[in-house]
Amino acid sequence: MTTDEAAGTAGPLPFDTTKAHQARVYNYLLGGKDNYAADRAAMEASLKIYPELAFTARANRAFLGRAVSFLTAEAGIRQFLDIGTGIPTAGNTHEVAQAVAPETRVVYVDYDPIVLAHARALLTSGEAGATEYIEADLRDTSAILERAGELLDFSKPVAITLVAIMHAISDADDPHAIVARLLEAVPSGSYLALSHMARDLLDPDTLQNLEGIIDRTSQQALTYRTREQVARFFEGTDLVEPGLVRVEEWRPSAGTANAERSSLWCAVGRKS
Ligand SMILES: C[S@@+](CC[C@H](N)C(=O)[O-])C[C@H]1O[C@@H](n2cnc3c(N)ncnc32)[C@H](O)[C@@H]1O
Numbered sequence: 001m002t003t004d005e006a007a008g009t010a011g012p013l014p015f016d017t018t019k020a021h022q023a024r025v026y027n028y029l030l031g032g033k034d035n036y037a038a039d040r041a042a043m044e045a046s047l048k049i050y051p052e053l054a055f056t057a058r059a060n061r062a063f064l065g066r067a068v069s070f071l072t073a074e075a076g077i078r079q080f081l082d083i084g085t086g087i088p089t090a091g092n093t094h095e096v097a098q099a100v101a102p103e104t105r106v107v108y109v110d111y112d113p114i115v116l117a118h119a120r121a122l123l124t125s126g127e128a129g130a131t132e133y134i135e136a137d138l139r140d141t142s143a144i145l146e147r148a149g150e151l152l153d154f155s156k157p158v159a160i161t162l163v164a165i166m167h168a169i170s171d172a173d174d175p176h177a178i179v180a181r182l183l184e185a186v187p188s189g190s191y192l193a194l195s196h197m198a199r200d201l202l203d204p205d206t207l208q209n210l211e212g213i214i215d216r217t218s219q220q221a222l223t224y225r226t227r228e229q230v231a232r233f234f235e236g237t238d239l240v241e242p243g244l245v246r247v248e249e250w251r252p253s254a255g256t257a258n259a260e261r262s263s264l265w266c267a268v269g270r271k272s
Pocket of ligand 1: 064112137164
């Protein structure tokens with residue numbers, strides 16, 4: 001039994017469609033169909049207060065794609081541990097990575113049963129590579145690392161992607177220690193790609209109203225964090241250019257200019 005299990009905090013999320021949940025609201029914001037009335041109502045209320053939330057979700061997904069492309073094409077990564085996978089949609093990690101390097105192996109992890117129900121779309125690896133799906137709670141790092149080790153070789157560099165998930169981990173669960181444990185398990189030359197809802201990119205009234213909606217409607221609390229708190233996740237890594245920025249500012253594709261601004265910090269760091 002792991003410490004997390006002993007504390008009774010980790011495990012698959014109960015399937016409750018009467019409350020909004022992160023995987024499904026994100027799917028709604030991205031224009032998907034795998035969501036329920038409670039998810040849509042929570043997001044419609046949030047969009048009234050903060051219309052840029054839809055752009056923020058799209059910009060986050062685009063960051064994931066550019067980060068995976070960079071890691072595969074420029075950093076030479078061939079192994080990914082993608083935790084907080086979300087409901088499969090266009091540009092899943094193995095699709096982006098295997099388009100560059102077909103031999104890439106990807107282990108996906110999520111704790112929402114709705115993601116498990118769609119996991120077949122994540123297991124469509126090309127023959128040269130491989131993918132695996134693990135239903136697990138990020139807080140149970142030992143279980144994740146043990147099962148991921150069946151497909152990934154932890155003596156070689158691994159990219160850990162924690163994209164739009166760490167704000168679902170409360171301070172009480174010590175999110176920085178969770179990331180540190182994951183980084184400890186991978187060798188020097190591995191990477192961390194992470195994005196996070198930003199406390200300091202929202203005006204205080206908008207933030208308070210958004211937090212109020214989440215408290216009233218959601219199955220899961222969210223913790224918005226400051227740039228400094230997000231930077232701490234990257235301790236022990238060297239940030240690749242352009243450092244810690246808004247998601248749409250991280251190595252934007254040529255010719256893209258956004259009138260809107262997101263409220264997510266992100267970075268990619270190389271373990272020293
Ligand atoms: C907003 S989605 C992000 C999806 C994808 N990473 C992306 O950026 O496009 C966040 C995902 O994290 C998952 N998640 C949240 N807390 C988790 C936890 N403690 N353990 C595992 N997965 C979690 C949710 O179920 C959801 O699918």
